[in-house]
Amino acid sequence: MSEITFDDPQIQQTYRAIGEKSPFVYGLTNYIAANLSANVLLAAGAGPAIGAGADWPAVFPAGAAGVWINTAAVMSNPAEVLRTVAAVASEAGTPWVLDPVAHGAGAAEYDGVVKSLVELRPAVIRGNASELISLAGGATTGKGVETTAGSDDAVEHIERLARQSGAVVAVSGATDYITDGTRTVAVPGGDARLTKVTGAGCSLGALTAGAAAVIDDAFLAAVTAHAAYARAAELAAAQVGPTGGSGSFAVALVDGLYALAN
Amino acid sequence: MSEITFDDPQIQQTYRAIGEKSPFVYGLTNYIAANLSANVLLAAGAGPAIGAGADWPAVFPAGAAGVWINTAAVMSNPAEVLRTVAAVASEAGTPWVLDPVAHGAGAAEYDGVVKSLVELRPAVIRGNASELISLAGGATTGKGVETTAGSDDAVEHIERLARQSGAVVAVSGATDYITDGTRTVAVPGGDARLTKVTGAGCSLGALTAGAAAVIDDAFLAAVTAHAAYARAAELAAAQVGPTGGSGSFAVALVDGLYALAN
Amino acid sequence: MSEITFDDPQIQQTYRAIGEKSPFVYGLTNYIAANLSANVLLAAGAGPAIGAGADWPAVFPAGAAGVWINTAAVMSNPAEVLRTVAAVASEAGTPWVLDPVAHGAGAAEYDGVVKSLVELRPAVIRGNASELISLAGGATTGKGVETTAGSDDAVEHIERLARQSGAVVAVSGATDYITDGTRTVAVPGGDARLTKVTGAGCSLGALTAGAAAVIDDAFLAAVTAHAAYARAAELAAAQVGPTGGSGSFAVALVDGLYALAN
Numbered sequence: 025m026s027e028i029t030f031d032d033p034q035i036q037q038t039y040r041a042i043g044e045k046s047p048f049v050y051g052l053t054n055y056i057a058a059n060l061s062a063n064v065l066l067a068a069g070a071g072p073a074i075g076a077g078a079d080w081p082a083v084f085p086a087g088a089a090g091v092w093i094n095t096a097a098v099m100s101n102p103a104e105v106l107r108t109v110a111a112v113a114s115e116a117g118t119p120w121v122l123d124p125v126a127h128g129a130g131a132a133e134y135d136g137v138v139k140s141l142v143e144l145r146p147a148v149i150r151g152n153a154s155e156l157i158s159l160a161g162g163a164t165t166g167k168g169v170e171t172t173a174g175s176d177d178a179v180e181h182i183e184r185l186a187r188q189s190g191a192v193v194a195v196s197g198a199t200d201y202i203t204d205g206t207r208t209v210a211v212p213g214g215d216a217r218l219t220k221v222t223g224a225g226c227s228l229g230a231l232t233a234g235a236a237a238v239i240d241d242a243f244l245a246a247v248t249a250h251a252a253y254a255r256a257a258e259l260a261a262a263q264v265g266p267t268g269g270s271g272s273f274a275v276a277l278v279d280g281l282y283a284l285a286n
Numbered sequence: 287m288s289e290i291t292f293d294d295p296q297i298q299q300t301y302r303a304i305g306e307k308s309p310f311v312y313g314l315t316n317y318i319a320a321n322l323s324a325n326v327l328l329a330a331g332a333g334p335a336i337g338a339g340a341d342w343p344a345v346f347p348a349g350a351a352g353v354w355i356n357t358a359a360v361m362s363n364p365a366e367v368l369r370t371v372a373a374v375a376s377e378a379g380t381p382w383v384l385d386p387v388a389h390g391a392g393a394a395e396y397d398g399v400v401k402s403l404v405e406l407r408p409a410v411i412r413g414n415a416s417e418l419i420s421l422a423g424g425a426t427t428g429k430g431v432e433t434t435a436g437s438d439d440a441v442e443h444i445e446r447l448a449r450q451s452g453a454v455v456a457v458s459g460a461t462d463y464i465t466d467g468t469r470t471v472a473v474p475g476g477d478a479r480l481t482k483v484t485g486a487g488c489s490l491g492a493l494t495a496g497a498a499a500v501i502d503d504a505f506l507a508a509v510t511a512h513a514a515y516a517r518a519a520e521l522a523a524a525q526v527g528p529t530g531g532s533g534s535f536a537v538a539l540v541d542g543l544y545a546l547a548n
Numbered sequence: 549m550s551e552i553t554f555d556d557p558q559i560q561q562t563y564r565a566i567g568e569k570s571p572f573v574y575g576l577t578n579y580i581a582a583n584l585s586a587n588v589l590l591a592a593g594a595g596p597a598i599g600a601g602a603d604w605p606a607v608f609p610a611g612a613a614g615v616w617i618n619t620a621a622v623m624s625n626p627a628e629v630l631r632t633v634a635a636v637a638s639e640a641g642t643p644w645v646l647d648p649v650a651h652g653a654g655a656a657e658y659d660g661v662v663k664s665l666v667e668l669r670p671a672v673i674r675g676n677a678s679e680l681i682s683l684a685g686g687a688t689t690g691k692g693v694e695t696t697a698g699s700d701d702a703v704e705h706i707e708r709l710a711r712q713s714g715a716v717v718a719v720s721g722a723t724d725y726i727t728d729g730t731r732t733v734a735v736p737g738g739d740a741r742l743t744k745v746t747g748a749g750c751s752l753g754a755l756t757a758g759a760a761a762v763i764d765d766a767f768l769a770a771v772t773a774h775a776a777y778a779r780a781a782e783l784a785a786a787q788v789g790p791t792g793g794s795g796s797f798a799v800a801l802v803d804g805l806y807a808l809a810n
Contacts, residue, residue, distance in 0.1 A: 048430045055317035055579035055624070056586055056598050062318050062484035067532045072484070073388065073430035074318050075361035078396035080388075084430065087392055099599035100317070100362060100624060126597065126604075130611055134602035168572045168597035168608065220806070222586035222596070267810070269803025270591045279531025282482070286529070310692045317579035324580050324746035329794050334746070335650065335692035336580050337623035340658035342650075346692065349654055362579070362624060541793025544744070548791070 025201075027210045028247055030255035030284070038239050038248040043069025043285040047089035047237035051230055052076060052109055054096035054125070057223025060274070061094075061230040067282040068252070070234040076105050085113035090237030091120035092229050093146075095127070095138045096169075103137045110144035119147035119236040119245070122191070123229035127151070128158025129166035142189050147242040149185065150194040150229050153178040160185035175199055183208060192242045194232070196225055200250045204243050211247065213254035215261040220270035221277065228253050231281075256280030287463075289472045290509055292517035292546070300501050300510040305331025305547040309351035309499035313492055314338060314371055316358035316387070319485030322536070323356075323492040329544040330514070332496040338363050338371075347375035352499030353382035354491050355408075357389070357400045358431075365399045372406035381409035381498040381507070384453070385491035389413070390420025391428035404451050409504040411447065412456040412491050415440040422447035432481075437461055445470060454504045456494070458487055462512045466505050473509065475516035477523040482532035483539065490515050493543075518542030549725075551734045552771055554779035554808070562763050562772040567593025567809040571613035571761035575754055576600060576633055578620035578649070581747025584798070585618075585754040591806040592776070594758040600629050609637035614761030615644035616753050617670075619651070619662045620693075627661045634668035643671035643760040643769070646715070647753035651675070652682025653690035666713050671766040673709065674718040674753050677702040684709035699723055707732060716766045718756070720749055724774045728767050735771065737778035739785040744794035745801065752777050755805075780804030 030036060049070045053061055058074050065072040073084060085091045091113040093106055113120040124138040138159065142149070149156070152171035158164045160181040165172045175197020182193040186205035194202040196218075200211040218224045228249060235245035235252075260276035261268075268276075292298060311332045315323055320336050327334040335346060347353045353375040355368055375382040386400040400421065404411070411418070414433035420426040422443040427434045437459025444455040448467035456464040458480075462473040480486045490511060497507035497514075522538035523530075530538075554560060573594045577585055582598050589596040597608060609615045615637040617630055637644040648662040662683065666673070673680070676695035682688045684705040689696045699721025706717040710729035718726040720742075724735040742748045752773060759769035759776075784800035785792075792800075 048432070050430065054599055054601075056582045058318045059321055059484060059583055063482075063532065063536070066482045066484055071430055071432040073391075075316055075358060077316075077358050077361045077388070077393070078365070078399055079393045080361075080396060083393045084391075088430070096599060096601050099601045099604075103602070126601070129597075129608075131601070131603045131607045134604060137602055168574065168595055168612070170572070170595040170597075220587075220590045222583060222590055267807075269800075269806035270587065271799040271802030271806065274587070274802075275533040275537055275799055276531075278533030278536075282531035282533065283529075310694070312692065320580045321583055321746060325744075325794065325798070328744045328746055333692055333694040335653075337578055337620060339578070339620050339623040339650070339655070340627070340661055341655045342623075342658060345655045346653075350692070537795040537799055538793075540795030540798075544793035544795065545791075 025208055025210050027212055028251055029213060030251045035248050035251045038235060038244060039252045039284060041238040042234050045238045046071055049090045049234050049237050050084040050088035051092040052097035052101060052106055053094035053226055054099055057226035060223040061227040063278050064227040064231050064281055065234050067278050068231060068234055069285045076101050081105050081108045082112060085109050085118055086116035088118055090233035091118050092123060092233035093120060093141060094123040094125055094226050094229055095141060096125045098137055106141060107144060110141055114145045119242060121148045121150060121229050121233040122146035123226060124151050124155050124159055125226060126166060126169045127155045128164035129168055146191045147236055148192045148194060148232050148246045150232055152196055152225060156185060156195050157181045175201055192246050194246045194250060196228060202246045202250060209247060211250045211254055213258055215257040217270050217273040218257050221274040252284055256284060259283060287470055287472050289474055290513055291475060292513045297510050297513045300497060300506060301514045301546060303500040304496050307500045308333055311352045311496050311499050312346040312350035313354040314359040314363060314368055315356035315488055316361055319488035322485040323489040325540050326489040326493050326543055327496050329540050330493060330496055331547050338367050343367050343370045344374060347371050347380055348378035350380055352495035353380050354495035355382060355403060356385040356387055356488050356491055357403065358387045360399055368403060372403055376407045381504060383410045383412060383491050383495040384408035385488060386413050386417050386421055387488060388428060388431045389417045390426035391430055408453045409498055410454045410456060410494050410508045412494055414458055414487060418447060418457050419443045437463055454508050456508045456512060458490060464508045464512060471509060473512045473516055475520055477519040479532050479535040480519050483536040514546055518546060521545060549732055549734050551736055552775055553737060554775045559772050559775045562759060562768060563776045563808060565762040566758050569762045570595055573614045573758050573761050574608040574612035575616040576621035576625060576630055577618035577750055578623055581750035584747040585751040587802050588751040588755050588805055589758050591802050592755060592758055593809050600625050605629050605632045606636060609633050609642055610640035612642055614757035615642050616757035617644060617665060618647040618649055618750050618753055619665060620649045622661055630665060631668060634665055638669045643766060645672045645674060645753050645757040646670035647750060648675050648679050648683055649750060650690060650693045651679045652688035653692055670715045671760055672716045672718060672756050672770045674756055676720055676749060680709060680719050681705045699725055716770050718770045718774060720752060726770045726774060733771060735774045735778055737782055739781040741794050741797040742781050745798040776808055780808060783807060
């Protein structure tokens, strides 16, 4: 399997296109991750708006260049609002990213909401190993929003999910993997402290929508977002040092994404 | 047009009165900006509470010394709750600040909610150029929550809006302008990275309510909040340097407001 | 009254057990404090999930090792959802922490929601002096979410509340006090800037649930969380210096909790 990092010129070019085009990117997400998700998109150069304010769900997905839906948004919105955003985006041809946070952690009704969104043609599905293995029909192993499986164990599952759904699928972990069902690439790197920052995964979903907003290639967009995130985490690790705390690391992660864009 | 900065002794005195009086300031805002808005008010010395917990909207605006309503709060609350908070504040004589985030971005129902709040006698209306031009009856040019117009272009519009509404109106941008419809002042300074920090504008609305809570002069309160914010952004820029990232800048902005108060 | 700090080996051992066992801790809280609460638990080594996504309230409290409910969660959830989480936790034997934020600030309906939760057998109740004096039947003195009383004034009240409710009760202040109604200990230290960081108290409630998740002794769990928080605040104060701002202090607080766990 080939490896791709932010050293790849095409990846750098795609990431910098976010800052050059400054696309409007609209998202529904949970309130734990909303602030970091918006700051990640702003650091990369996009113009994010989040949330279902009155008729925003009916209007903004059509006007936006990219959309993301983190399914934990159901803690603030009826499931029907999530489906409206997905349907309006699909109808308008706006690429949208599905982040099935906590799928497979034992909440059957919630898992049903996630599955209903897969039907609405996301361009990309991203999550951790437990979530994606479960969504692909494998075992359910999640513990709340945390994974209990490694990303290596998820590769065959995400390839199956990609073929089933027609979406590009990306799994985060020690190494990230991105597949369209026929080709799969590995994105190495990053830093273990990403798992100590709440919403770091959710914000990667937002950044994936930011990349999909500027290039008509969902696979390249997903790889770009993951490679930029891994590099930004490495820059953050260098900034705060190996024993730097998770608070400083979170701040430095946003700085890293900003530095890569400027 | 005259320029005012934080060098003005009356501005410094008004800002420091927030810390001396430690007023209770109550707000409804969106969950993306809520954390930063509260931290901005705490740094300045106020005691903020945010959100519509049970009967808070009926009780807290009367007990508070200042109130702010960011209309994106409709993502968590029925529009009627926003109107209740505005009405209770007006009835009790508590000055309240309206922040019409994303007005004019194409969501007609949402824009109607904003307009209904203008009727409830805000002491101050603050926003970016696109929002305020649209609210004053000019063109609708917003892209989600971002402006596509400069603050210079908004001056005549905010002067008209001030005369129409009876409120002091303040527009944020490279230079901020504040008007009561007859006199208009410019607040220069700040830093471009303010546009890379989610909720930075929303939090300026909160700070404006904090200033209005300690002085019975909405114009001076609005100028104070904007001048303190601009100076805090300059302190932040000095702390993180010209190439410092937007993550560190956001932290340093709060530090700047804290330093000005202590 | 005896004093306990993080120097106590049993306290250190209990705190480090959070990182060793990495328990799933589930919470309902307000959206102002949600991000910091999750980051505090992650820094200590727990795996948090927050919010009422579809059937999470019916499922997650039984699967979790610890639960916390910050009653300002009613700004996003019907009161019945808070009671469901409390009841499912009690039924499953999962220890849960009640944080009665803003009780006694004048909102009678809200105060009634808080009281209904006390009936559902929390293992620990934590808050500031105004909240707990009021909840114990003393005077109502709160100003929004801020206290107007000192923690020293609350001691007799929290001892009474502990005997009434059967819960361990902890009050935060210049010195923290923790009691089970018969024995009371003081946890000194910390830093005044904790009161300048929004959600710092709420996040201490989350950390208390994290400690209760790894040891079957609610009193020791509450003392551990408070002693670790006080020490982390001292580490943060040392990191940012005596004049360091509240923005940097908030980041350093999370770093401090991370350092104590690693």
